[in-house]
Amino acid sequence: MILEYHLIFPDSHPRDTWNAGNIIRVKDFARQMRYLKKHYQILPLDDYAEVFLSQSPQSKRAIALTFDDCGQRTFSLVEPVLSQEHFPATFFANTSHLKDGKLLWFTYFNALCFEKSYSSINIKGREYLLQTKQQCFHAWQDLIHQAQISGDAIAYSEAISAKYPLSAEIIENYLGLTEKQIKNIGSSAHFAFGGHTHHHPYLTQLSPEKQQEEIIENKRLLEQIGGKPVRYFAYPGGKYSLPIIDIVKACGFSAACAEKSLNLGEPRFELPRTGIYSPSLIKFILKLIRVP
Ligand SMILES: [Zn+2]
Known part of the structure; x- marks a missing residue:
């Protein structure tokens, strides 16, 4: 195995x-x-x-x-x-x-949704709360899904990371x-x-x-x-x-x-x-x- x-x-x-x-x-x-x-x-x-x-x-x-x-x-x-x-x-x-020096498209979503840098984010008019475990998981799941169906997951993630940057310390961990x-x-x-x-x-x-x-x-x-x-x-x-x-x-x-x-x-x-x-x-x- x-x-x-x-x-x-x-x-x-x-x-x-x-x-x-x-x-x-x-x-x-x-x-x-x-x-x-x-x-x-x-x-x-x-x-x-x-x-x-x-x-x-x-x-x-x-x-x-x-x-x-x-x-x-x-x-x-x-x-x-x-x-x-x-x-x-x-x-x-x-x-x-x-x-x-950038995160991979989905590791950016991991860091964005689970590292508590933002208490909420707004992506294309959709509001995601990032406070409880369930909210963070829901946001992560939906962002990964949206990236998948966008046809260009990397471009989708880069547009969001330009709006919601993360600290150097968080980036280093991922x-x-x-x-x-x-x-x-x-x-x-x-x-x-x-x-x-x-x-x-x-x-x-x-x-x-x-x-x-x-x-x-x-x-x-x-x-x-x-x-x-x-x-x-x-x-x-x-x-x-x-x-x-x-x-x-x-x-x-x-x-x-x-x-x-x-x-x-x-x-x-x-x-x-x-x-x-x-x-x-x-x-x-x-x-x-x-x-x-
Ligand atoms: Zn992989």
Whole structure:
């Protein structure tokens, strides 16, 4: 099973804090890793893929760890936990922030809706209150939905961020990997990069030329700064198609992770993953034994 993590938060956050769902603090993450150490074998994504694709019985006990959209704060929190156990992990990282210093379109919405910089916002005549947990979650859900149906999620988010800017401190907590962290991953024997596009668009909404540009620029930057080849790709938002798989192959990737496999007949480019979105150890164990 390939586990898919997103943001991990400092232990100073109260347990019931939300950020696009229940947050996972580093102590919750460490508890999950301790459970894995006792009961599973943690493999580098490369090795896991071979075991999975060959349908070897070993695959039942094999786990690969992946982190999507990897933020600099998340990396600095999980790196000591993973290093202590010598756990291999793959970081699917975006790169546009290295050029423009801006948040990804949806991490901006996470920060806007859950960091309490504004008590309410007005988007195209629609008022969203950002006071209670439910209000924040409703606003976040609707903004993500509006961005999706706008056809250009990045432009939609940028227009709102021009109206509702966030502090430098908040931006730093949500920003992608620093150059130094990319170099650390590059020189680590246990860690690998994965491509995840430059700006994290929905690839299915782009022309083939734009898709290629997004994929290639991200790969080029990670390889140039990190100094090692980037061979795995993860589709942003899990959205892909057969023509997108062809482009990912043409860009030099040897395999790709989906979220849910669409079973398009390309198992090496549709590796399924299991998203971990809860701090609960019980829910974690149920996912590991595939209880929906
Ligand atoms: Zn992503």
